Amino acid sequence: MKIVRIAIILAITMIIVGIIDSQNTTADRNRHVNTYIDKNSVSYNGKLRVEDEKILNAKGEEIQLTGISSHGIQWFGDLYTKDNIAQLKNELDINIFRVAMYTDPKANGYIADTSLKQKVYELVDASIALDIYVIIDWHILGDNNPQTYQQQAKEFFAEVSAKYADKPNVIYEICNEPNGNNVTWENNIYPYAKDIVATIREKTDALVIVGSGDWSKELGDVSKKPLEEKNIAYALHFYAGSHNKTLRDKIDDFREKKLAVFVSECGATDMTGDGKIYDEAFMRWVDYMHEKNISWLFWSYSNKKEGSSILEPGYVPDFSSGIMDDSLLDSHLSESGKLVKKAIIKYKEKDSDYAEATN
Ligand code: IDC
Secondary structure, eight states, X not given: OHHHHHHHHHHHHHHHHHXXXXXXXXXHHHHHHHHEEETTSHHHHOSOEEETTEEEOTTSOBOOOEEEEESOHHHHGGGOSHHHHHHHHHXXXXXXXXXXXXXXXXXXXXXXXXXXXXXXXXXXXXXXXXXXXXXXXXXXXXXXXGGGGHHHHHHHHHHHHHHTTTOTTEEEEOOSOOOSTTOOXXXXXXXXXXXXXXXXXXXXXXXXXEOOHHHHTOHHHHHHSOOOSSSEEEEEEEETTTOOHHHHHHHHHHHHTTOOEEEEEEESSOTTSOSXXXXXXXXXXXXXXXXXXXXXXXXXXXOSSSTTOSBOTTOOOOOTTOOOOTTTTGGGBOHHHHHHHHHHHHHHHHHOOEEEOOO
């Protein structure tokens, strides 16, 4: 009987110890979840600001953002949803998405179809919910002079900057790529930018990206007469098959003048966005941008049959099962897609980890 009693006491003790132990494990796990925060997130980095040639987070640390640009939302709108952006975040580790809203009416852009603004709102709201940064891109291209639709741009940016004034996620890119022989920084882009930046500044001092001449490569002209406003970065767009060290040297000169560069669009093809992939040349750019802490976004998230698309032609991710598999996208990435994944992950895994939350 004594042995039975001891056995019962022992069994009860073991059960109690087991319960306490399992509670501890759960508590530990919860504590871990609550006290660690993804260093890629907007929750961690907060509002961005420009100091000389650097982009800093709210803690004053230098930051490099890496992500993907949409193709024209007027053409591939169905492909751009919260699920798709979540998948890019999960599988490609992006911390920024760019919403490319073409403006040219000949390309069925915003001037022809102002309902595109609703798509912009949908994707900005999705990015905010996913805790990543988002660029609202006034994507001028065929309409080469930003002044052509300056009034519409002013009204658009007045509305969006009012809507998102208190959101640290949102970055404004006010003219994708001015181009054409008659379009200069001095005569056209500078006066346009001054006007639009003033409009945005009535609501927020968020980061504004300004394009330059020659499809956002003419930094030399900008440095002769930069904008006086705070928190301005200048767009620099490259395509690895067309642009090389000569352009990187220009970036270095520009940054030495204490002006900030933001690569809001780049690609691994030549500048047509199609044809072969220049993977080695692209990785040289990636290494360079990492070394200098220059943020970059890849053109483009689409399934169009062209070299720059990151999805295989025609592929549409299917989320109907409700399961967000961690490698759902892998087998459907194009050559560009595989390269950009490699490029983003190359440095993220080393540098960016989890930090202890301070609040
Ligand atoms: C290209 C697209 C292509 C489309 C063309 C015209 O990839 O499908 O037909 O625009 O709308 C840029 C532009 C970007 C271009 C891209 C590739 O910002 O709109 O996309 N590019 O040519 N600047 C340099 C290259």
